[in-house]
Amino acid sequence: MNNKLTLGIFGFGVVGQGLYDIIKTKNLNLAIKRFVIKHPDKKRSLPAELFTTDANAVLDDPEINTVVELIDDADAAFDIVSRALKSGKNVVSANKKMIANHLEELVNIQHQYGTSLLYEGAVCGSIPIIRNLEEYYDNELLHSVTGIFNGSSNYILSKIFNENLAYATALKQAQDLGFAETDPTLDVGGFDPKFKLAIVASHAYGLFVSPDNILNIGIDKLGAADIQFAREKNYKIKLVPTAREINDKSVILYVLPKLISPEHILYNVENEYNGVSVKAAFADEQFFYGKGAGGHPTGSAVLSDIAALRYGYRYEYKKHIGAEALAYNTDWEINVYLRYDDESLIDQLGFSSISERYYAQEFKYVIGRINLTNILKNRTSVDREGIFIAEITP
Ligand SMILES: NC(=O)c1ccc[n+]([C@@H]2O[C@H](COP(=O)([O-])OP(=O)(O)OC[C@H]3O[C@@H](n4cnc5c(N)ncnc54)[C@H](OP(=O)(O)O)[C@@H]3O)[C@@H](O)[C@H]2O)c1
Missing domain, CATH: 3.30.360.10 (Dihydrodipicolinate Reductase; domain 2)
Structure with a gap:
C-alpha cells in the first residue's frame, strides 16, 4: 500500500523548516497543502498563500489526510492532535511534553477512531528508538x-x-x-x-x-x-x-x-x-548514537514517520496488552x-x-x-x- 498523503503541517520553526528542506529534495508521493503558524507577520521563505493562522483550515479540510504537528506549545498541540485523530486524520508529532502527558488518552483515541499517531522525532531526534522498541524488541x-x-x-x-x-x-x-x-x-x-x-x-x-x-x-x-x-x-x-x-x-x-x-x-x-x-x-x-536535536536530524525522523503512514503503519502498543x-x-x-x-x-x-x-x-x-x-x-x-x-x- 502506498497511499498518497496530503499534509497539513503545524509549525514552521526549527523542525518544520528542517522537515521542509528534506521533503523538497525527495520525490515522495506526498503534497504539503498548508502550514499553520502563530505569527502571521513573520517573514517566511515560502509563498505567503501556503501559511495560515487558522487551525481549522487544516483540521476541517477533507483533502488533508495527514497532520504533522511541530509547534512549541504542548497544550495547543494536544488540542490539534486529538482533534485531527478524531476527525480521521493520521498524525505525526515531535512534541514529547504533550505526548508524555497525554499518552494513555492518545492511545485510546487512536483505538476508538482507527487513526495512527507516530512520534519517533519526539525521542532523541534522529535516533530510531521508538519503532525499534515497538517492533524489533517486541x-x-x-x-x-x-x-x-x-x-x-x-x-x-x-x-x-x-x-x-x-x-x-x-x-x-x-x-x-x-x-x-x-x-x-x-x-x-x-x-x-x-x-x-x-x-x-x-x-x-x-x-x-x-x-x-x-x-x-x-x-x-x-x-x-x-x-x-x-x-x-x-x-x-x-x-x-x-x-x-x-x-x-x-x-x-x-x-x-x-x-x-x-x-x-x-x-x-x-x-x-x-x-x-x-x-x-x-x-x-545495543547502543544507538546520533544527533538528538536540530531541524534536519529531527525532520528526518518525522519524515520517516510520514513515510510509514503511507503503508498504514501504526504502533500496536502490544506490550500494554500483557502489561498487568x-x-x-x-x-x-x-x-x-x-x-x-x-x-x-x-x-x-x-x-x-x-x-x-x-x-x-x-x-x-x-x-x-x-x-x-x-x-x-x-x-x-x-x-x-x-x-x-x-x-x-x-
Ligand atoms: N528543535 C529541536 O531540535 C527539536 C527536537 C525534537 C523535538 N522537538 C519538538 O518539536 C516541536 C517544535 O520545535 P521547534 O524547535 O521547531 O520549535 P520552534 O522553532 O519554536 O517553532 C515553533 C513553531 O510553532 C509555531 N506555533 C506555535 N504555537 C502555535 C500554534 N498555537 N498554532 C500554530 N503554530 C504555532 C510557531 O509559529 P511562528 O513561526 O508563527 O512563531 C513556529 O513556527 C516541539 O514540540 C519540540 O519539543 C524539537
Whole structure:
C-alpha cells in the first residue's frame, strides 16, 4: 500500500523548516497543502498563500489526510492532535511534553477512531528508538533502556568537562547556538529527558506513567566542588534517564545526573549528541548514537514517520496488552553522591548505608545508598541551591 498523503503541517520553526528542506529534495508521493503558524507577520521563505493562522483550515479540510504537528506549545498541540485523530486524520508529532502527558488518552483515541499517531522525532531526534522498541524488541526481555536523551544539557556538560567552562558560560554558549531555550529549565532541570523516558517506558515495558510521578533532578545545581570531585576521580557527569526492570513485576524510572567512568558507554557521548543503550536478555547490550536535536536530524525522523503512514503503519502498543505483569515501582535503592549544606538533610533522606563522607566548611558530601521513594518524597529539599545529587556506581 502506498497511499498518497496530503499534509497539513503545524509549525514552521526549527523542525518544520528542517522537515521542509528534506521533503523538497525527495520525490515522495506526498503534497504539503498548508502550514499553520502563530505569527502571521513573520517573514517566511515560502509563498505567503501556503501559511495560515487558522487551525481549522487544516483540521476541517477533507483533502488533508495527514497532520504533522511541530509547534512549541504542548497544550495547543494536544488540542490539534486529538482533534485531527478524531476527525480521521493520521498524525505525526515531535512534541514529547504533550505526548508524555497525554499518552494513555492518545492511545485510546487512536483505538476508538482507527487513526495512527507516530512520534519517533519526539525521542532523541534522529535516533530510531521508538519503532525499534515497538517492533524489533517486541519479544525480547528488556533489562534496561538508559542513555543521554537531552542534547542541551549534554552540550553544557561537555563544555564543562572538556573545555573547563563554568556552568553559566557553557549554558550561555548553548543558548547562543540555539541548543538551549531562553528558559532552559525543561532541559537542564531534567524534564525533557523525563518526558522522553515516559514515552520510552511505554514502548519498552507497556507502562503508562504520568511524568509527574517520575523523579527528575537535573544539572542546574551542579557546582564547582562537584566538578572538581568528579575530575579527581576521573569521572564525567552526564544527565541519565533510566528505565530498568528490577524483577519480573517491577520497573523503575528516574532521571538523575550520573558520575560516569571512562569505560562506560556514555562517557564519550559529547555535545549535542544523544546515545541510547538497550540491555536485553538475549541481544545483550545495543547502543544507538546520533544527533538528538536540530531541524534536519529531527525532520528526518518525522519524515520517516510520514513515510510509514503511507503503508498504514501504526504502533500496536502490544506490550500494554500483557502489561498487568509489570508495574511502575519506586521502592528501589540506588547509590548516590550527595553534596549538601545542612546535616539534617542526611537524616531526612534516610540513607540505608553511607560508604564515604567528607566534611569541610565549604564542601560536604556523602556517598551512600538511598531509596528512590525517599528522594521522590523529598524532591523539593533535594532540588535546590546548595545541594547536588548524582548517581554513582558503588
Ligand atoms: N528543535 C529541536 O531540535 C527539536 C527536537 C525534537 C523535538 N522537538 C519538538 O518539536 C516541536 C517544535 O520545535 P521547534 O524547535 O521547531 O520549535 P520552534 O522553532 O519554536 O517553532 C515553533 C513553531 O510553532 C509555531 N506555533 C506555535 N504555537 C502555535 C500554534 N498555537 N498554532 C500554530 N503554530 C504555532 C510557531 O509559529 P511562528 O513561526 O508563527 O512563531 C513556529 O513556527 C516541539 O514540540 C519540540 O519539543 C524539537
